[in-house]
Amino acid sequence: MCFAYLLRRCSSLRKLQAAHAVATTTGITFLLPAAILTSLLQTLTLLRPLPPPSLSLPYALSLFHFLPNSTSTLAHNLLIRLFLSVVPSSPLPAIHLFFRLRRLSLPPDLHSFPLALSASSRLRRLPLGRAFHAQSLRFGFSSNLFVRNALISLYSSCSSLPDAENIFLDNNHAIDIVSYNALIHGYAKAGKLKNAQQLFNQMLQRDAISYGTMIVAYSHSGQHSDALQLFDQMQSDGFTPDNVALASALSSCAQMGQLNRGKAIHDYIRRNRDELSVSLLTGLIDMYAKCGEINIALNLFNESSSRNIFTWNSIIVGLAMHGYGKLSLDYFDKMRAARVEPDGVTFLGVLVACSHSGFVETARRVFCDMERVYGVRIELKHYGCMADLFGRAGMIEEAMEMIEEMPMKGDGYVWGSVLSSCRIHPGNVEVAEVAARKLLEIDPGDTGVYSIIARIYADARRWEDVQRIRRIMDAINVKKNIGFSLVHLPGNV
Template sequence: MNQCQEAIDLFNSLLYSSSGIRPDNVALVSVLSVCAQLGNLEQGREVHDYVIQNGIQMDALLSTGLVDFYAKCGYIENAINIFETSSEKNLFTWNALLLGFAVHGDGKACLDYFSRMIKDGVRPDGVSVMGVLVGCSHAGLICEARKLFCSMETIYGVRRELKHYGCMADLFGRAGLIGEALEMIKHMPIQGDIYTWGALLAGCRRHGMVEIAEEAAKQVQKLNPEDGGVYSVMVDIYANSDMWDDVAKTRSSIKTKRIKKNAACSLIKLNGVSYEFIAGDESHPQTNEIYMVLSGLVRGIAPNPPSCHQHPANGESA
């Protein structure tokens, strides 16, 4: 992630070099992946235009890269168009679209395309099932997710992994089925990871389940003792339940143990130039001007809205 811009610069220098060397589909997909990570819609579109203008064959690899790029940048209709018009598709192309629907919370589309995928004779894998479960979770399709989760091994031959249990924990947590989520985690054939317990903790935070939240928080702390986020979550849970003594104790623990929070990082693009900021960072010489532009954007009066893409520092999830 630290060298994404360098990858784009290298790609652009290749396009305009006099060496006669031109990027192949592997290079094109690589730079599309970088653009998807950065949310750099303009650069990705330039790559797509290059493909069209040069009559480059749209094989399954390139189709997958474009579907993934547009889906991650929020242009799901473009991703669908690329998918539907591509003569070559493979499992990865289907997965890219399924994950795109999942990110956008379109659980119905996930289910519809998953059914199409099966009818077309494409055998799903763990990523396919995860995409559908995530989509169902965001759309509140509990029964559909339960059905897929229960049948994924017997019907589709896809082994349940921690990521699938994590998806179900997230689904149950969002729906307020905290007890069911806890029972599932306790009876898992494998030990729960930080994402599974973290999903349960998030559900407890959403629905104010203090006792189960405390249990989930202990598990998260065991798995990652340096995670400062869990303390912030517990402070919120205690505060929302008017448990002020526990709020004070938790805050005291943060200071005593010198726990650091993971700082979020944002990218903002102004006049074609990308800037990166850590949360609370005011070191940029034009901080005030950027703040005014963003404030205007919120009020709907910014003349040229910047393109923003937020991601966590050091690869952590926001």
């Protein structure tokens, strides 16, 4: 009884291990090994915040292996739950533990299947999930609400919406808020925003996850105004936004250039969060960078000690887009020094930085190292950045050579960069004609191509070609854009 009280007061791994030491030195562990070690393992899974994997997992595994009943279903469930909690991005150990449970002919219970299905959902392994579904039917747990919700989440995550809908719409069994949230997430992930919205509107009761899921769906689909409107409604309905909802609202502010709205959300975070999570830090840096406040973004980054690949990418890309090419490259060097592996977005930011600052040789070296040194696949957008860089530097012939050697067809960005560079650097009419032709093949409705090629012909004094293009523009009713300016006055534009 006293030991149970001691465990309830354990709020950290250090205190839990101290309680373990007390139990060992007093002999309780040797008298009741199964009860004591199981209680320690269970308390470990309930610690908040959870200790890092490097500390929690070795301790949990030592408890598990010393348990006399380490062949029990409960012990397996506790260890599976811990693995899924501390290393959510690596669900394979949890699945291996479930397999061990079955190899030992232990009966899984109603807690085992939601955990196994959750691991399958994170792996996006539909056949494996179906196998677990079949076993839940065999053991008679498929009608359990927790198992059904895990199944809806599995099929939604694996883009098997008909299966998720069948479970959700089964009138013989109850559903709850979690069921709705799982299917809404599935619809949003599949791009079926209207279905997600209809299901959200049907809910008689909602929670913070319901709102957060829809806010994410609106933000990812580009409906940023709706995302921010729902974010406001969420708070007016008395729900506290979680980090996912806050990060999505910041993303919508960034895409809409709503600096004041983003600052208001930042103030809310300051008032309601003791610590700034990595996801919120990244969202704030991205928002301030895209809204023109790169210095605030830089200060936030420099003041933080907790960063991930997305945080580094936000500051590298943000600096590049604001023309701070040298500084962007400096942060790329700091990222590598911190042993954070760059990805495709990182290199996109680095190449943009080089392009805007004219660092041709640096860009060439980084581009060549992407696959050879870092193992990052070169995508079309990276070729587009190189085409833009060569074009800005007047190296149009080299840009064309690169495009010819590309393993994929050029898109509008690639050929648009070539055409724009021909406008900046006269004397490349033939290349401009090729680029214009390619752009019109990609998008015949891109009438801006005619205006650019007409200017290039005019610069080359090829007046007959200018007239020919003007006749085409008149025939398809292309109007030359009239220039205008915006003047900001207090309260007006």
